[in-house]
Amino acid sequence: MSYFRPEIDAMAGYKPGEQPQAGKFIKLNTNENPYPASISVATAVASRLEQGLARYPDPVGQSFRVRAAEVLGVEPDWILCGNGSDDILTILTRSFVGPGQWLRLPTPSYVLYKTLAKIQGAESEEVAFNKDWTLPETFGIGGPNLRLAYLPNPNSPSGTQVSKDQIRKLADSLPCPLVIDEAYADFAEDNCIDLVKENEKIMVARTLSKSYALAGLRFGFLIAQPQMIDQMMKVKDSYNCDSLSIAAATAAIDDQAWVQANRLKVIATRQRMTLQMREMGFDVPDSAANFVWATYPGRNLKAVYEFLKQNKVLVRYMEYPNWDEGIRISVGTDDQTDACLSLIRMALDQQGN
Numbered sequence: 267m268s269y270f271r272p273e274i275d276a277m278a279g280y281k282p283g284e285q286p287q288a289g290k291f292i293k294l295n296t297n298e299n300p301y302p303a304s305i306s307v308a309t310a311v312a313s314r315l316e317q318g319l320a321r322y323p324d325p326v327g328q329s330f331r332v333r334a335a336e337v338l339g340v341e342p343d344w345i346l347c348g349n350g351s352d353d354i355l356t357i358l359t360r361s362f363v364g365p366g367q368w369l370r371l372p373t374p375s376y377v378l379y380k381t382l383a384k385i386q387g388a389e390s391e392e393v394a395f396n397k398d399w400t401l402p403e404t405f406g407i408g409g410p411n412l413r414l415a416y417l418p419n420p421n422s423p424s425g426t427q428v429s430k431d432q433i434r435k436l437a438d439s440l441p442c443p444l445v446i447d448e449a450y451a452d453f454a455e456d457n458c459i460d461l462v463k464e465n466e467k468i469m470v471a472r473t474l475s476k477s478y479a480l481a482g483l484r485f486g487f488l489i490a491q492p493q494m495i496d497q498m499m500k501v502k503d504s505y506n507c508d509s510l511s512i513a514a515a516t517a518a519i520d521d522q523a524w525v526q527a528n529r530l531k532v533i534a535t536r537q538r539m540t541l542q543m544r545e546m547g548f549d550v551p552d553s554a555a556n557f558v559w560a561t562y563p564g565r566n567l568k569a570v571y572e573f574l575k576q577n578k579v580l581v582r583y584m585e586y587p588n589w590d591e592g593i594r595i596s597v598g599t600d601d602q603t604d605a606c607l608s609l610i611r612m613a614l615d616q617q618g619n
C-alpha cells in the first residue's frame with residue numbers, strides 16, 4: 267500500500283536531458299547557451315550578496331518587472347516572475363486546470379506540460395503537428411472541460427514556428443487561455459507579446475535559461491494582462507524567487523546589447539549547421555531557435571547518437587510515436603559545432619551507404 271495520491275503513484279517523473287557531472291562533454295543536448303552570460307550579472311550578484319541575505323526577498327521581484335516592462339513595452343504589473351519558466355508553467359497549470367479537467371498540447375513537443383497535468387490529477391490531450399510542422403486547426407477546437415492549451419513557439423524539438431495570425435485565430439476559437447511558451451523566441455524573428463495586449467486569453471512564458479545563458483540561475487517570467495497576473499499571484503509560492511536571482515535577472519535583462527550580440531552569433535552558427543547537416547543528407551526544418559532537429563529516414567540515428575556520446579559529444583536522441591526518430595542538436599560555439607559535425611560525418615561513413 268502507498269501513502270501517496272494515486273496520481274503520483276501512477277505517473278512517471280519528468281526526465282530532463284542528461285547533465286553529466288564528470289568528464290569533459292561537449293553538451294549540445296539541453297539547448298543551453300554556449301557563451302558566458304553578460305558580466306553585469308556576476309557584478310549584480312556580488313553586490314547583492316554584500317548586503318547579506320538575512321531578509322526575505324521582494325515577493326514579486328519588482329526591480330525585474332520594472333526593467334523587463336521597459337524592454338518588452340508593457341507595464342510592470344503585466345509580468346509575473348518565476349523560479350525558471352518551469353515554475354511559471356506550474357503556476358499556470360495549478361491556476362487553470364483542476365482534477366479531471368483537460369489541458370491541451372501539441373506533439374511532438376515539450377512533455378513537461380503532461381507531467382504538470384498528472385500532478386494536478388488532470389488529463390492531457392495531444393494534438394499532432396502536421397508532417398510539415400504546421401498546426402492543424404483542430405488545435406483550436408474546444409473540448410469538454412478543456413481549461414488550458416500550451417503551445418511552445420518556436421517548438422521543441424523542431425525549432426519551427428506557428429504564425430502569429432494562426433495563434434490569434436486559435437485563441438479566438440479556444441474556450442480557454444492559450445499559453446505561448448516562448449523559451450526560444452529571442453532566437454526567432456517574431457514573438458507574440460503584442461498579442462497579449464489584444465487578448466487576455468493569450469499569455470507568453472519566457473525564460474532566462476536559453477537566450478540569456480542563465481539556465482543555472484533559474485529565472486523565468488510570464489507576460490499577461492494584469493487581471494490575469496493578479497489571480498496567479500495567489501497561486502505562486504510567496505517567495506518563489508530569491509534575492510540573488512532577482513538581482514541577477516534584473517542585470518541580465520538590462521543588458522540588451524549582450525542579448526543582441528549573442529543572438530546573432532547563435533543564429534550564424536545555426537545557419538551553418540543547418541546547411542552542413544542538409545549536405546550530409548539529413549532533413550532539417552528551418553529553425554527559429556538555438557537548436558536544429560535532424561531526421562534521416564533509412565539511417566540509424568540511435569547509433570549516431572551513441573557514437574557521438576562515446577566521443578564525448580552529447581546530443582538529444584528522440585523517438586515519438588508515428589514520427590521518424592531524430593536528433594536534436596543545440597547550437598554550440600563554432601568549435602563545438604564543428605567537432606560535432608565532423609563526428610556525425612564519421613558516424614555516417616561507418617554506417618556506409
Ligand SMILES: *Cc1c(COP(=O)(O)O)cnc(C)c1O
Binds near residue numbers: 351418472475476486
Ligand atoms: C527549456 C525550456 C523551458 C524551461 O525553461 P526553464 O526556465 O529553465 O525552466 C520551458 N519550455 C520550453 C519549451 C523549453 O525548451
